[in-house]
Amino acid sequence: MGLRLAPITREQHMAFVRAQPSASPMQLPSWGGVKPDWRAESLGWLDGDRLVGAGLVLFRPLPALRRSLAYLPEGPLIDWSAHGLDRWLSPLLDHLRSQGAFAVRMGPPVVIRRWDAETVKAALADPGAKRLSDAKPSAHDPAGKAVAGRLRGMGWRDTAGDGTGGYLPRLSGSGGGFSAGQPRHVFQLPLAGRTLDEVRQGMNQQWRRNIKKAEKAGVKVVQGNHDDLPAFYELYAETAARDGFTARPPAYFQRMWTALTTEDPGRMRLYLAHHEGDLLAAATMLTVGEHVWYSYGASTTRKREVQPSNAIQWRMMSDAHERGAAVYDLRGITDTLDEADDLAGLLRFKVGTGGEAVEYLGEWDYPLNRLLYNAFMLYMSRR
Numbered sequence: 001m002g003l004r005l006a007p008i009t010r011e012q013h014m015a016f017v018r019a020q021p022s023a024s025p026m027q028l029p030s031w032g033g034v035k036p037d038w039r040a041e042s043l044g045w046l047d048g049d050r051l052v053g054a055g056l057v058l059f060r061p062l063p064a065l066r067r068s069l070a071y072l073p074e075g076p077l078i079d080w081s082a083h084g085l086d087r088w089l090s091p092l093l094d095h096l097r098s099q100g101a102f103a104v105r106m107g108p109p110v111v112i113r114r115w116d117a118e119t120v121k122a123a124l125a126d127p128g129a130k131r132l133s134d135a136k137p138s139a140h141d142p143a144g145k146a147v148a149g150r151l152r153g154m155g156w157r158d159t160a161g162d163g164t165g166g167y168l169p170r171l172s173g174s175g176g177g178f179s180a181g182q183p184r185h186v187f188q189l190p191l192a193g194r195t196l197d198e199v200r201q202g203m204n205q206q207w208r209r210n211i212k213k214a215e216k217a218g219v220k221v222v223q224g225n226h227d228d229l230p231a232f233y234e235l236y237a238e239t240a241a242r243d244g245f246t247a248r249p250p251a252y253f254q255r256m257w258t259a260l261t262t263e264d265p266g267r268m269r270l271y272l273a274h275h276e277g278d279l280l281a282a283a284t285m286l287t288v289g290e291h292v293w294y295s296y297g298a299s300t301t302r303k304r305e306v307q308p309s310n311a312i313q314w315r316m317m318s319d320a321h322e323r324g325a326a327v328y329d330l331r332g333i334t335d336t337l338d339e340a341d342d343l344a345g346l347l348r349f350k351v352g353t354g355g356e357a358v359e360y361l362g363e364w365d366y367p368l369n370r371l372l373y374n375a376f377m378l379y380m381s382r383r
Contacts, residue, residue, distance in 0.1 A: 005091035010045035010056065016044070016054040016077070021326070022291035024074035024109060025260070025267075026133050026182070029055050030071075033069070033259030034252070038071070041093065041371045045088060047324060053078035059101065067372055070101035076181055080110050080144055085150045093366060095121065102372040103365055107182050108151075110361040112144035113137040117204075120351050124344070132185065134244075144361055156364040160184060172217060175303075177215060183332030184362040187318065187347070189355035192290075192326035196318060202354035207310060215312035221315040224270035226261075229253055232282040235298035241303070247344070248322065253284075253296075260286070266323075269294075271316055272309040280308035285316050292320035293329045313353075333357060 010029040017023045025031060032040025038058035045053030055076025059068040078088045115123070115221040116138040123135035134172050148158065159181075191199060200208060224232070233250050239246035266287060273281040281299040285292060294316060299309055320328045330350045334343035351357075367373035 003052070003087050003091060005095050006046060008042050008051065010042060011275065012044060012051060013042040013054050013056070016051050017288070020077060022289050023128055023268050024110075025286045025288055026073035027075040027077055027293075028260070028263065028267075028288065029056060030259040030263040030267075031056055032058065034256045034321065036255065039180055041099075043076070043092070045058055045091070055092070057096065059099065062102070062372070062376070065372075067100050067102040067369065067377070070096045070099070070104045072104070072106040074107045074109055076106065077109070080147055082106055083150075085189050086154055087145070090155065091366065102369040103367050103376065105363055105365050106147060107363045108147060108361045110144045110147050111141055111147075111358055112361055113141070113359045114136075114139045115357040116219075117351050117354050117356060120347070120357050122301060124339075124348065124351070126337075131337060132359070134337070138356065148321065148361060150168060151364055156366050159363045159365055169355075176330040181363060184360055185333050185335045186358050186360070187330045187350040187353075188274075188358050189328040189330065189332045189353050190326070191317075191321050191328055194321075196321050199321065199354075200314075203324065204352045204354065207352040210307040210310035211314045212304075214307040214314075217306040219273055219275050219280070219306050219308050219311040221271055221273045221312050223319075224272045228270055228282075229257060231279055232284070232298060235279065235282050235300055238300055240299045249285045256284075269316075269319070271312050273312040274317075275303055275306050275308065276302065280306070280314045283312050283316065285320070287320070287323065287325070290325070290326040291323065291329060292316075292327065293333055309349075317353075328355075330355070335359075 013029040017028060032038070035058055038060050041057045041059070042084060043055050043057055044051050053076060055072050055078070058071045058073070060071065061068045076092070082088065093104060114137060115132060115135055119135055120132070120137050121127040123132065129135055134252070152158070174234050189199070191221045194202075200211070230250070233253060237247050257268055269287075271285065272279055280303055281297070283297040284290050284293045284295040287293075294313070296308070317328050330353065333347045334341060336344065338344060365373075
């Protein structure tokens, strides 16, 4: 008997997510409330009457056409190890086609490779290494590569490489319109089976020194609330201007807070680092199951010598550990090891935690209407 796909309620969706050890915040039913320009739908895979998979789909309509891009960020939550992936994905494509989608983009939560901190540090110091892929991984999962092969055989296209050497434009960015796209490479700090002291001892000397320096200087990290979002945003806007990225509008964070904390009061937390009355750094943290994400960070250039960024990260790691998290996820990193790349500095900062670089399968597209899909991708490539 084949799997059946059908719309499910928010309650059914959340009950399924709660039974999983980890799920992306972007696969929660509440995430639809964060993206008001996208229509959200919860879908479930049923084996008889038993719910065995779930996914949040976001639909973004094309201007002046009754067609939409269907997007499942970091999802869906299905059995990706199954040999018969078509049993899961064919019903999804049929349903989305019936909903007027011209293309589908998804991000399978499947890990391909990992590099421990020592390997990444050695690669950063090697002038011959240009990308993470140039360094031998500490661990790799052949099953992940097998999933990629199955997807390609079904007609899905890897957005980082379509299997023929070509590259597809990412629909990334933080502005309006068709902004979509999640990082393929992230940096994660394993917490499971480790004491907090072991986590701290696993950091490099600079990180341990900076945490101690912040403590000695009197940096106070406190947990904020909804009323502190404007203060966070002021620092965030300063960070965006300094680092050259487009800031999301204040309403985005208001919606995120309301949507996520209404679903679960502990889902989203805000942290603020003060020194002698000055707010120096702020960050948001998201929790789903045993996985904790550092979501957004902000800081000022003032008083950097008291190390507020290390202090706020250490507080969030400590709280994640206290909540029983298995992983503290510092999110996206660059895969480039080029010292001239500004993002290489961010990689070095995260490597100092003693965690590991992780490569996921990335995002994959399936064109349902090839003419519209090709025209859309051409448009996106020229933006």
